[in-house]
Amino acid sequence: MTNLPLLSLVTFLPLLGALGILLFARGGDEDKAAVKLAQRVAMGTSLLALALSIAILCVFDASNAGFQLMERHVWIPSFNVTYIKGVDGISVWFVFISALLTPICILSAIGGVKTRIKEFMIALLILETMMIGMFTSLDFVLFYVFFEGVLIPMFLIIGIWGGEKRTYAAYKFFLYTFLGSVLMLVAIFAMIIHTGTTDMTAMMGGKFPREMALLLWLAFFASFAVKTPMWPFHTWLPYAHVEAPTAGSVILAGVLLKMGGYGFIRVSLQVLPEASAYFAPLVMILSLVAIIYASLVALAQTDMKKLIAYSSVAHMGFVTLGIFSMTKQGLDGAMLIMLSHGFVSSALFLGVGVVYDRLHSRDIARYGGMATNMPHYAFLFMIFTLGSIGLPGTSGFVGEFLSLQGAYLAGSGYAFVAGIGVILGAAYMLWLYRRLFYGPLDKVDVRAMPDVNRREIVMFAPLVLLVFWMGIYPAHFSNVFSASVDKVLADYQVQTGKGTP
Amino acid sequence: MMMDSALMAVKPEIALVIFGMVLLIYGAFRGDGSARVTLGLAFVALAVAAIFLLCPPYGGGLGSAPVVHVFDRMLVQDGFARFVKLILLIASGLSLVMSWSYLREEKLARPEYPVLVLFATLGMMLMVSANDFLALYVGLELQSLALYVLAAFRRDDTKSSEAGLKYFVLGALSSGLILYGISLIYGYAGTTQFAALAPLLGGTPPLGVLFGLVFICAAMAFKVAAVPFHMWAPDVYEGAPTPITAFFAAAPKVAALALFTRILMQPMAGLTPQWQQIIVFTAVASMLVGSFGGLMQGNFKRLMAYSSIANAGYALIGLAIGKEAGIQALLIYLSIYYLNTLGAFGVLLCLRRNGKAVEQISDLSGIAKSNPLFAVAMVIFMFSLAGVPPLAGFLGKYFIFLAAVQAQMVWIAIIGVLSSVIAAFYYLRIIKVMYFDKPIGSLDPLADRGLHAVVGLAAILMLVMIVWPTPIIDSALIAARSLIGG
Numbered sequence: 001m002t003n004l005p006l007l008s009l010v011t012f013l014p015l016l017g018a019l020g021i022l023l024f025a026r027g028g029d030e031d032k033a034a035v036k037l038a039q040r041v042a043m044g045t046s047l048l049a050l051a052l053s054i055a056i057l058c059v060f061d062a063s064n065a066g067f068q069l070m071e072r073h074v075w076i077p078s079f080n081v082t083y084i085k086g087v088d089g090i091s092v093w094f095v096f097i098s099a100l101l102t103p104i105c106i107l108s109a110i111g112g113v114k115t116r117i118k119e120f121m122i123a124l125l126i127l128e129t130m131m132i133g134m135f136t137s138l139d140f141v142l143f144y145v146f147f148e149g150v151l152i153p154m155f156l157i158i159g160i161w162g163g164e165k166r167t168y169a170a171y172k173f174f175l176y177t178f179l180g181s182v183l184m185l186v187a188i189f190a191m192i193i194h195t196g197t198t199d200m201t202a203m204m205g206g207k208f209p210r211e212m213a214l215l216l217w218l219a220f221f222a223s224f225a226v227k228t229p230m231w232p233f234h235t236w237l238p239y240a241h242v243e244a245p246t247a248g249s250v251i252l253a254g255v256l257l258k259m260g261g262y263g264f265i266r267v268s269l270q271v272l273p274e275a276s277a278y279f280a281p282l283v284m285i286l287s288l289v290a291i292i293y294a295s296l297v298a299l300a301q302t303d304m305k306k307l308i309a310y311s312s313v314a315h316m317g318f319v320t321l322g323i324f325s326m327t328k329q330g331l332d333g334a335m336l337i338m339l340s341h342g343f344v345s346s347a348l349f350l351g352v353g354v355v356y357d358r359l360h361s362r363d364i365a366r367y368g369g370m371a372t373n374m375p376h377y378a379f380l381f382m383i384f385t386l387g388s389i390g391l392p393g394t395s396g397f398v399g400e401f402l403s404l405q406g407a408y409l410a411g412s413g414y415a416f417v418a419g420i421g422v423i424l425g426a427a428y429m430l431w432l433y434r435r436l437f438y439g440p441l442d443k444v445d446v447r448a449m450p451d452v453n454r455r456e457i458v459m460f461a462p463l464v465l466l467v468f469w470m471g472i473y474p475a476h477f478s479n480v481f482s483a484s485v486d487k488v489l490a491d492y493q494v495q496t497g498k499g500t501p
Numbered sequence: 502m503m504m505d506s507a508l509m510a511v512k513p514e515i516a517l518v519i520f521g522m523v524l525l526i527y528g529a530f531r532g533d534g535s536a537r538v539t540l541g542l543a544f545v546a547l548a549v550a551a552i553f554l555l556c557p558p559y560g561g562g563l564g565s566a567p568v569v570h571v572f573d574r575m576l577v578q579d580g581f582a583r584f585v586k587l588i589l590l591i592a593s594g595l596s597l598v599m600s601w602s603y604l605r606e607e608k609l610a611r612p613e614y615p616v617l618v619l620f621a622t623l624g625m626m627l628m629v630s631a632n633d634f635l636a637l638y639v640g641l642e643l644q645s646l647a648l649y650v651l652a653a654f655r656r657d658d659t660k661s662s663e664a665g666l667k668y669f670v671l672g673a674l675s676s677g678l679i680l681y682g683i684s685l686i687y688g689y690a691g692t693t694q695f696a697a698l699a700p701l702l703g704g705t706p707p708l709g710v711l712f713g714l715v716f717i718c719a720a721m722a723f724k725v726a727a728v729p730f731h732m733w734a735p736d737v738y739e740g741a742p743t744p745i746t747a748f749f750a751a752a753p754k755v756a757a758l759a760l761f762t763r764i765l766m767q768p769m770a771g772l773t774p775q776w777q778q779i780i781v782f783t784a785v786a787s788m789l790v791g792s793f794g795g796l797m798q799g800n801f802k803r804l805m806a807y808s809s810i811a812n813a814g815y816a817l818i819g820l821a822i823g824k825e826a827g828i829q830a831l832l833i834y835l836s837i838y839y840l841n842t843l844g845a846f847g848v849l850l851c852l853r854r855n856g857k858a859v860e861q862i863s864d865l866s867g868i869a870k871s872n873p874l875f876a877v878a879m880v881i882f883m884f885s886l887a888g889v890p891p892l893a894g895f896l897g898k899y900f901i902f903l904a905a906v907q908a909q910m911v912w913i914a915i916i917g918v919l920s921s922v923i924a925a926f927y928y929l930r931i932i933k934v935m936y937f938d939k940p941i942g943s944l945d946p947l948a949d950r951g952l953h954a955v956v957g958l959a960a961i962l963m964l965v966m967i968v969w970p971t972p973i974i975d976s977a978l979i980a981a982r983s984l985i986g987g
Contacts, residue, residue, distance in 0.1 A: 076970060076971060076974060077971065078971070078974055078975060078978065079900075079903075079974070119873075141899075144890065145890040145891050145895070145967065146890075146891075148889055148890045148895075149889070149890050149891050151889060152884055152889060155929070155932075156880075156932075156936065159932075159933060159936060159937045160869075160936050160937060166937060167933055167937050170933070170937070171926070171929060171933070174925070174929060175922060175925065175926065175929075178889070178922050178925055179919075179922045182918035182919065182921065182922055183915070183918070185899075185902070185918060186902065186906060186911065186914050186915055186918055189902060189903050189906035189907075189914065190906055190911070192903070193903075193906055193907050
């Protein structure tokens with residue numbers, strides 16, 4: 001079983017599916033057979049990838065903190081570039097989330113996307129390859145290729161299937177992230193030349209002189225901060241979310257934002273520990289600003305997607321706060337928030353998609369009183385609202401609690417300010433819920449909307465399960481990454497000679 | 502015996518000369534009706550030259566063959582020349598294949614066209630083989646004169662005539678500059694031979710030599726369309742018929758950059774500190790002007806002209822670095838770039854509306870709906886030009902910037918990557934117009950198998966090159982070594 005190149009399989013399987021659609025599903029939207037075939041192939045390959053990612057979780061040895069399922073092949077021998085793949089307890093979860101959300105997105109797109117369906121499926125599958133490839137790459141060049149490769153399908157998804165201002169949103173998304181990543185590319189060059197290898201694992205553990213490490217850290221920060229996104233580099237996110245089709249928003253919130261957080265852990269903490277220690281207060285303060293500012297902005301939104309987008313910025317603030325508190329609790333919390341946010345905010349965007357498909361409006365004021373005519377939908381939305389707030393028993397609670405605890409260990413002031421953010425989070429989410437589901441059901445078209453159908457319930461079901469599973473017994477999740485997080489932290493403390501246990 | 506092996510080394514050039522002259526006479530006697538046959542035979546000529554280039558006795562692979570001097574050291578056949586010549590032959594051959602349907606539709610199918618392309622290619626091959634300033638000048642002029650005529654090929658069109666005239670006047674000026682530069686250097690060194698010049702030029706050169714160097718650099722910057730001598734490019738690109746623009750953007754660009762490289766790396770190697778600052782300035786200015794200048798263009802060919810200016814800038818970074826790594830990166834860059842632009846122009850050539858060629862970017866509006874395959878190919882070329890992985894254009898930029906950082910030129914690498922972000926804006930605009938905008942009327946694409954094959958081949962190569970780029974990288978290294986070692 002372990003002799004199979006599982007990681008390469010799960011990475012390139014979706015690409016194979018995309019190729020299959022390209023070759024065999026000839027014909028446009030009017031050709032029903034081709035569309036059906038494209039949808040079936042997309043669903044099939046993404047489910048197979050999900051099965052593979054679950055298999056990877058099963059064969060993964062949680063007690064081993066190092067990288068597992070390693071694959072190594074010569075790629076560009078004269079420049080020492082190697083195709084290296086491997087996962088540790090941290091990345092294995094992101095592989096799972098990517099593989100989980102793609103079939104859900106395809107399911108939502110089967111109802112939601114009406115034009116160029118075949119192309120949409122191809123774009124989603126290529127996106128999946130890029131995402132999983134990025135989380136499993138342990139070679140800097142390979143990492144960069146996948147990290148940037150994500151931009152191409154996402155740019156097209158926003159631009160082709162997006163809303164009215166999709167062009168602006170797609171440009172902003174592309175150019176912002178491209179700008180951030182090219183600086184990272186220069187930093188990668190400097191690191192490659194300094195160490196003579198492109199192997200990420202060989203660079204870990206403070207191999208760079210201090211002056212250089214600080215500059216490198218800033219270059220990587222430019223890329224990850226835009227991706228996460230951190231305040232004040234977040235301005236592309238609301239536009240991208242608002243204009244993207246539902247499936248695009250789900251992937252964006254569920255996986256793409258995690259690429260920043262993952263990068264912070266993998267590169268900033270593991271490769272440049274000293275510089276991370278130096279810049280930690282800066283990141284913590286930016287995170288606090290993000291939490292408070294994004295929450296306040298979310299309160300003022302009239303557009304559902306924008307509100308959830310700003311809530312993502314706030315949640316990512318908790319993630320970076322946790323990571324750069326450099327404590328076990330903080331890092332565990334950050335990981336759990338990323339996972340939980342992957343389930344919850346994806347579900348919230350799917351939830352918005354449900355009513356958007358029916359009424360084609362994202363304006364909160366257009367709705368109201370839906371608890372009466374759409375009780376199942378209201379119930380599902382309530383679960384995810386509470387998950388987003390972080391109610392005990394849902395997935396959001398554990399991570400937020402641990403992240404706050406980590407922040408407290410780093411300085412009680414941090415925890416105090418972040419705590420205000422938790423309250424604001426409850427405020428904007430509950431208020432959103434009140435405006436959507438309670439109040440008089442006085443709009444005729446809202447009254448006429450049917451409740452969620454079976455396809456939509458299937459779409460939400462795995463996410464509901466995961467939200468409660470993680471809320472009630474988080475150890476099933478944290479056990480997998482615990483050893484790896486401990487190792488990250490232990491290495492960090494050895495390198496910098498400080499940090500609290 | 503000695504003579505024989507020397508002549509063997511220029512077999513590709515001799516093949517082109519013979520074919521060119523025969524075709525010229527054939528075309529002159531048979532009139533315009535022979536255009537198709539001439540074009541086919543010209544393609545055969547290029548193929549024969551490529552076979553001579555690659556096969557023993559003197560070929561036998563790109564790198565392993567020995568360095569041969571020909572005609573009393575006027576020409577040299579080394580690994581560098583062979584590598585670049587192969588690119589030139591492929592680029593010219595593909596340009597010929599791409600142009601047929603367009604020329605026929607536009608009533609431009611005359612036998613002069615393939616003959617001129619052959620002579621231009623011959624000139625370029627002499628340029629990259631030049632081992633003496635005089636041979637260099639002969640090659641350069643042969644190439645340039647053929648190109649002037651090609652630019653004005655649509656005689657009854659004012660824009661095309663303007664392009665030809667503009668190119669000719671400015672080109673003649675730059676030829677004058679290079680001659681003046683050569684004579685200044687000859688005045689100080691007493692020789693025009695590269696190998697003899699190399700030991701003489703070095704240390705703190707006299708002012709006259711410096712002037713000569715500056716004149717030569719200016720003329721070469723003109724030929725590669727690098728800032729501040731780039732002004733002709735947008736007008737010529739716009740005015741010339743599209744297949745000829747495609748040819749301009751690929752082969753002559755590669756040849757001029759290769760010649761520039763040889764001049765600076767061989768006879769002028771001793772003056773590296775002097776020319777390095779010139780090249781650094783030109784490279785940075787070209788990247789910036791090319792990136793900003795393209796932003797507001799409405800004409801696809803003008804946009805590609807600015808793109809080619811920016812790309813000349815990236816390539817010149819490789820030259821500015823000057824070491825083996827830099828030249829290798831330059832060669833990798835060129836061998837990806839020419840295919841990339843040819844592909845982009847190929848898509849443009851395919852698209853016609855109401856019997857007229859499409860040139861405005863807005864004409865591409867919504868072609869993703871009506872002509873999805875062309876749109877996909879164009880997306881690949883545009884993202885590749887923007888340097889987004891996993892497309893091949895990324896590889897080219899990767900090695901250039903890696904070499905720059907390695908040579909302690911981090912700030913140039915930073916300017917380079919930032920300008921590539923700016924340039925991404927206009928490449929994205931093409932994609933936006935094709936995919937995000939509403940279709941306007943239908944297009945009737947050219948049904949030309951050869952053209953489609955070139956576009957398809959280029960697109961597939963751009964996609965898969967990243968999987969196994971080693972052949973290009975290794976042969977570029979051999980070529981770079983042979984230039985610096987020789």
